[in-house]
Amino acid sequence: MDFAPSSKVREFQDKLTAFMEEYVYPAEAVAHEQIAASGDPHHHPQIIQDLKQHARAAGLWNLFLPDKTYGAGLTNLEYASLAEIMGRSPIAPEVFNCSAPDTGNMEILAEFGTPEQRRQWLEPLLAGESRSCFSMTEPEVASSDATNIQTRAVRDGDTYVITGRKWFTSNAYHPNCRIAIVMAVTDPEAPPHRRATMILVPLDTPGFELVRSLPVFNYIGEGGHAEVRYNDVRVPVTHRLGEEGSGFVIAQARLGPGRIHHCMRSIGGAERALELLCKRAASRVAFGSRLIEKQTIQNWIAESRMQIDAARLLVLHAAWKMDTVGKKEARKEIAMIKVAAPNMACRVIDWAIQAHGGAGASDDFGLPHAYALARALRLADGPDEVHRNQIGKLELRSHG
Numbered sequence: 001m002d003f004a005p006s007s008k009v010r011e012f013q014d015k016l017t018a019f020m021e022e023y024v025y026p027a028e029a030v031a032h033e034q035i036a037a038s039g040d041p042h043h044h045p046q047i048i049q050d051l052k053q054h055a056r057a058a059g060l061w062n063l064f065l066p067d068k069t070y071g072a073g074l075t076n077l078e079y080a081s082l083a084e085i086m087g088r089s090p091i092a093p094e095v096f097n098c099s100a101p102d103t104g105n106m107e108i109l110a111e112f113g114t115p116e117q118r119r120q121w122l123e124p125l126l127a128g129e130s131r132s133c134f135s136m137t138e139p140e141v142a143s144s145d146a147t148n149i150q151t152r153a154v155r156d157g158d159t160y161v162i163t164g165r166k167w168f169t170s171n172a173y174h175p176n177c178r179i180a181i182v183m184a185v186t187d188p189e190a191p192p193h194r195r196a197t198m199i200l201v202p203l204d205t206p207g208f209e210l211v212r213s214l215p216v217f218n219y220i221g222e223g224g225h226a227e228v229r230y231n232d233v234r235v236p237v238t239h240r241l242g243e244e245g246s247g248f249v250i251a252q253a254r255l256g257p258g259r260i261h262h263c264m265r266s267i268g269g270a271e272r273a274l275e276l277l278c279k280r281a282a283s284r285v286a287f288g289s290r291l292i293e294k295q296t297i298q299n300w301i302a303e304s305r306m307q308i309d310a311a312r313l314l315v316l317h318a319a320w321k322m323d324t325v326g327k328k329e330a331r332k333e334i335a336m337i338k339v340a341a342p343n344m345a346c347r348v349i350d351w352a353i354q355a356h357g358g359a360g361a362s363d364d365f366g367l368p369h370a371y372a373l374a375r376a377l378r379l380a381d382g383p384d385e386v387h388r389n390q391i392g393k394l395e396l397r398s399h400g
């Protein structure tokens with residue numbers, strides 16, 4: 001295994017870092033002010049729109065897509081270190097058109113979409129002109145086991161009629177969100193993993209109802225996390241993604257790279273928190289010495305460095321396995337980082353909060369938001385426990 005970045009990746013890292021320093025970090029407060037001034041937590045700030053155009057012109061665009069037809073043609077391993085840089089700021093992924101859930105949605109549209117679906121939905125997403133959401137989780141059933149989902153899509157001539165209730169449909173409140181990829185049961189009699197199908201639902205289809213925006217640890221992100229009702233939503237069968245009954249196959253395909261991206265971003269979030277911790281501890285004096293001279297704080301710093309580096313190596317290893325032996329063969333490594341990275345980020349950010357004293361709990365340093373993002377990731381894309389179960393089973397299998 002050689003995890004040294006290629007010259008191409010080093011060039012992207014340098015460009016991305018310079019762009020972050022010159023434009024993205026200074027824009028964080030501006031975006032915050034523009035949202036506050038609008039009075040709408042789902043407002044799309046102009047500064048993000050402007051930076052998107054700028055990032056695109058600079059060639060820092062769609063870096064996540066390994067397919068050269070659509071993206072930068074980087075492997076998962078190559079993209080991982082770039083996602084880490086983007087993960088340092090909550091606004092960065094959208095600026096570079098590399099944000100969830102669009103990345104996963106673009107990947108499956110590229111892989112499973114018909115030419116017409118790609119033209120209609122993928123192209124505007126690639127251009128950053130529209131946004132999308134992914135609608136699988138349901139309030140009524142334990143959705144970490146997606147075979148439980150109940151939303152129905154009933155075939156009626158050349159259409160599907162979709163009825164059901166979803167929640168945590170992230171990004172549905174984004175003003176540019178145009179399309180939902182909905183997982184619905186098309187054949188309740190089929191074996192559990194052949195029951196569901198993914199269907200593309202334009203948000204302006206009659207019957208698509210945004211019920212409410214769910215705060216996550218009291219944060220309402222720009223695109224929000226929506227509760228959605230599908231009230232007899234009728235779409236043509238040509239809106240089906242892949243074959244009927246292939247919902248689980250596509251869901252699995254979607255989650256592989258998506259998890260790598262999330263995990264790498266958590267590492268960037270943890271790095272930024274550690275940087276803040278060190279700066280604060282170096283400048284603050286309590287009981288006669290700087291915080292940095294106290295052994296407890298030094299322990300936090302040392303533990304943070306070890307845990308971040310360990311998580312990064314796990315993520316790079318998972319990315320490398322995905323590139324070399326495929327998503328299926330790499331499923332244990334993918335599950336491992338899905339647990340390790342956000343748990344590590346939670347610990348490091350928590351130490352940074354503690355070292356800041358009361359300021360750490362305020363919004364002045366962005367730490368509570370970073371913590372909320374990392375903590376939510378222990379649930380989003382499947383809770384820790386489900387991944388741990390999978391790791392345990394695969395480990396046992398390898399011992400016969």
Ligand SMILES: Cc1cc2nc3c(=O)[nH]c(=O)nc-3n(C[C@H](O)[C@H](O)[C@H](O)COP(=O)(O)OP(=O)(O)OC[C@H]3O[C@@H](n4cnc5c(N)ncnc54)[C@H](O)[C@@H]3O)c2cc1C
Nearest residue numbers: 134135136137142143144168170376379380381382383385
């Ligand atoms: C910020 C955020 C964004 C999200 N975005 C999306 C999105 O865009 N689209 C979407 O469809 N969903 C999204 N989700 C939903 C997320 O995928 C689900 O919350 C998650 O899969 C868990 O499902 P559930 O909430 O129904 O919990 P449940 O299935 O009810 O599980 C509850 C708890 O039970 C425990 N548990 C479950 N299974 C096991 C097991 N096998 N062993 C031991 N313990 C177990 C775990 O502790 C788990 O947290 C998002 C969630 C969050 C928090």
